[in-house]
Amino acid sequence: MATIKEVAKYANVSVATVSRVINKKGYVQKETQTKVEEAIKALNYRPNNVARSLFKKQSKMIGYIVPDITNPFFPQLVRAVEDVTVAQGYTTFLCNSDDNLEKELMYLNKMAENYIDGVIIVSNHMNESHLANLQIPVVALDRVFHESIPSVTIDNYQEARRAVMHLVENGCEKIAHISGPENIINSQLRKKAYQDVMMALERPVYISEGHYQMKTAQEATFRLLHEQKDIDAIFTGNDVMAVGALKACTKLGINVPKELQIIGFDGIEWTETVSPEITTIAQPIYEMGKKAATMLLNRINGKEEGQDHIVFPTELKIRETTTH
Amino acid sequence: MATIKEVAKYANVSVATVSRVINKKGYVQKETQTKVEEAIKALNYRPNNVARSLFKKQSKMIGYIVPDITNPFFPQLVRAVEDVTVAQGYTTFLCNSDDNLEKELMYLNKMAENYIDGVIIVSNHMNESHLANLQIPVVALDRVFHESIPSVTIDNYQEARRAVMHLVENGCEKIAHISGPENIINSQLRKKAYQDVMMALERPVYISEGHYQMKTAQEATFRLLHEQKDIDAIFTGNDVMAVGALKACTKLGINVPKELQIIGFDGIEWTETVSPEITTIAQPIYEMGKKAATMLLNRINGKEEGQDHIVFPTELKIRETTTH
C-alpha cells in the first residue's frame, strides 16, 4: 500500500497538498490537483484509515452489541442499520454479547479503544451507569436504558395487551401464555399485559415458561395442554415460541386455529415460513433499525442532541393461526 | 481516555516502561511493575488500539464478507467464526455484499485501509485475481476461488447426488428439481447432480427456477405441479426453497411425504421449525466456520501456509418430508 508521502513525491508536491485533494479541503490549483490525482491512480493509493482515525479520533465505524446474531430477530435489525450507515461511509463492528453484561462491557471497551464513532445497543442488563464514562454516542434499541440515553422501542405492554385482546375478540375462552425469561424486562411486560387482561376479565391464568426458545416452548405447550385440556388459545411472549407452540399442536393433532388459536410477538420471518402462518404483533424491525441509525448518525455529526425516545407502533398481522 | 504518557507521568516512569508492562514484554522490575499497574488502575487507562494498529500494521480485527446476514445460512456461520476468533482477542468487522462484486471489492479496500488482519469470504463472483493485490490472509468459505486460496467447502455435486438418490431409494418415480440462481456455481452443481442422476436412470427431468427464495420456490412448485400433476418428489437447491415447496404442497392439500416427498439442502434451522420437518443434506455449518477461523488464525500467526482445501462431509438428516 502506497502512502501519502509516496504520492507526494510522485506528484512533486507536499503531503499537505495531497491531503488537501484527498479531503477536498482547502485551496489547490486545478493543475496540481490533476497531477495529484494522476499520482494517486498511478500508485493505486488509498488513504490509510487507521492513521486517519488516530489523528481525528474517529474511525468511521459503527458498533453493534446484540445478544446473538443467531436469534432471527437481529439479522434484520443489523441489516437495516447497516443499510443507512454504509451509505454514509461507515462500516460495521459487530459484537455478540450472549446477553452477558461482562461481555457487553468488554466490547464497549474495545470500541473505545478503536475510536468507534457510535454504538447501537440491544441489551437487557445494561444501564446508564455502564455508559457514563463512555464518550461515544449511543442509541438503545428494543429497550429503554435511562431517560438520558436515546432509544427506539415499542410499547411492549400495550401491544401485548392488544395481542391478548385479539384472542378475546375472537371468542377464545381459556387463554394461556407462554412466557419468556424472567430477567428480560420486555418479556415481563408482555406477561404482565396478559395477566392484567385476564384479571380484568376475570378469566383464569395459565402460564408456562418457554425461555424465548422454540424447543422449550414446545415442551411448555405440551405441559400446558396436558394439565388443562380445554385451552383454546395461546399468546406466546415471542414468535420463536409461537413456532414451538404450533409444532406442539401439530404433533398433538390439534387443529389450529379451529380448536386452538395462537398469536406471537415480534414479526420475524419464521411466522411466515410455517403452516399455518402465524398471527403476530409485528414490530417494524427494519424501520426501527433505520430510525436508530439515523438518530445515531445525527448525534455523531452533532446535528442532534438530547434524549429522544421513539416508540414505534406495531402492526397486528392477522394470518392463519387466528380466526379473524 | 488516558494515554500512555499520562500513565508514565503518574507512575514516574517512561512510556517505554509502561508499554513493557502492558505487553508483558521485556524486563521490568517487580516494584516498578506494580507502580505502573497502580497508575493504570488509577487513571483507568486502556491502550489505544488505533495507535497500536498504526504501528504494528495489524488491528486484531477479522473481516467477514457475506452476501446477506439476513439469509438464515450466515448468522450461524458468522457466529461460529466469531466464537473462535474472540477467544484470541479478535473483533469482528462485518460486511454484507449482496452478492455484488463491486461491493465486495469496496469492502476489501476498506479492510486494507483498516489493517484488518484476515478475511473470511463467502462470495460467488470473486476470484483469485481480485485478491492478488491484497496483502491480507484470506479463507474462502462455501466455494473454492482458486487453488491458491485456502477454502472450506462441501462437495456440492456429490452431496446433491446423494439427496436425489435418497428420493430414488424411497421409491419416488417422478422427481422434480427447484433450482437456484444460474450465476451461483454451487446452485449449478446441485442442479447438474440432479440432471445426471435422472439421465443415468432414464427418468424425465422437471426443473423450475426458484432463485434460492421461499416465495419464488413456492410459485415454482405451483407451476411444476400444475404442469405435471404426478410428480411425487422434489429436490430443492437449498432449504429456503424447500420451505417454499412445502408451503405450496400444504396449500394444495398434498400430503407430504405420502403423496410427495421433499428434500432440501444446507441444514438451516428453518427445516426444523416447519411441520413436517424437512429432510435435508445438512452442512456442518458450525464446524465449517470453526475450521475456517482456525485456518485463518494460523495463517495470520504465520503458523501455517500453503493452500489447504478442506472439504467437509455432510449429513443426510432424514426427517418428516421423506418416508425413510
Place this chain on the structure above:
DNA sequence: CTGTTAGCGCATTCAC
C-alpha cells in the same frame, strides 16, 4: 532493568 528517540500515515496549523 529503564529511558530517549524515531517513526507508523495522516491532517492541520502556520509560514511563505
Place this chain on the structure above:
DNA sequence: GTGAATGCGCTAACAG
C-alpha cells in the same frame, strides 16, 4: 496556493 513542521498514542530499537 503550497510546503514544513507538529503531533495523534503507541512500539521497538538503541543507549545507558
